[in-house]
Amino acid sequence: MTRHITQRELRNDSAAILRAVENGEDFILTRNGTPIAEVRPIRRHTFVPVDELMRLTAHLPRIDFDEFRADLDAVVDPYLDDPYERRGHNA
Numbered sequence: 001m002t003r004h005i006t007q008r009e010l011r012n013d014s015a016a017i018l019r020a021v022e023n024g025e026d027f028i029l030t031r032n033g034t035p036i037a038e039v040r041p042i043r044r045h046t047f048v049p050v051d052e053l054m055r056l057t058a059h060l061p062r063i064d065f066d067e068f069r070a071d072l073d074a075v076v077d078p079y080l081d082d083p084y085e086r087r088g089h090n091a
Contacts, residue, residue: 002026004035 005027010017017027021041029037048056 002028002038004028004030005039007031010039 003025005017007029010027010029017039021027021039024041026041027039028035029039
């Protein structure tokens with residue numbers, strides 16, 4: 001559960017708060033009752049060796065690139081519009 005802490009609490013108890021963050025806790029930092037920041041642990045990416053990935057995905061069906069591309073083209077407009085052009089903001 002995310003706990004709300006004030007700017008003063010962070011300043012006065014930073015060591016305890018950072019230990020809690022290291023242990024997986026999340027905090028919302030507030031100033032004058034207004035949330036201004038999130039303090040949370042960095043989620044480390046776990047490296048999966050290629051051999052292990054191949055073993056884990058070996059049972060999945062193969063994807064035909066041409067068929068996949070045709071499916072995408074059937075539902076996605078291949079031409080991207082300039083969002084500024086639609087608003088009349090030509091640079």
